[in-house]
Structures are given as structure tokens and as C-alpha cells.
Amino acid sequence: xxxxxxCKLRDKLNKSIENGDDYHxxxxxxxxxDELIAQYYKNIKNSKKKVTWAVI
Numbered sequence: 250x251x252x253x254x255x256c257k258l259r260d261k262l263n264k265s266i267e268n269g270d271d272y273h274x275x276x277x278x279x280x281x282x283d284e285l286i287a288q289y290y291k292n293i294k295n296s297k298k299k300v301t302w303a304v305i
Contacts, residue, residue, distance in 0.1 A: 251289050258282045 262278040 251285060251292065255282065255285045255289060258285060 258278065259282060262275065262282055265275050265278055
């Protein structure tokens with residue numbers, strides 16, 4: 250599930266920051282996390298549209 254992927258990637262990003270990994274690694278993890286979060290909210294938005302149509 251997308252939520253699980255977000256949590257795993259967030260943990261990986263946090264560990265990378267704590268370990269002082271290379272900036273490019275941290276940046277890549279951060280942007281990947283941003284994309285997953287954006288997809289998560291897009292899915293929520295789309296599911297609300299489906300519910301709205303079903304109620305009408």
C-alpha cells in the first residue's frame with residue numbers, strides 16, 4: 250500500500266540524514282518521498298470524487 254511505502258521511504262530518508270550520507274542521496278530520497286506523498290493525496294482526492302458521484 251502507498252501509505253506503507255511512504256513510511257518506509259521516510260525512515261530510509263531519516264537514517265540517511267542521521268548517517269550524514271551524500272547530499273545527492275538525501276535529495277533523491279526526499280524527492281522520491283515527495284512524489285509518493287503527492288500520489289497519496291491525489292488518490293484521496295480521486296476517491297472522494299468517486300464517492301460524491303455515488304451519493305448523487
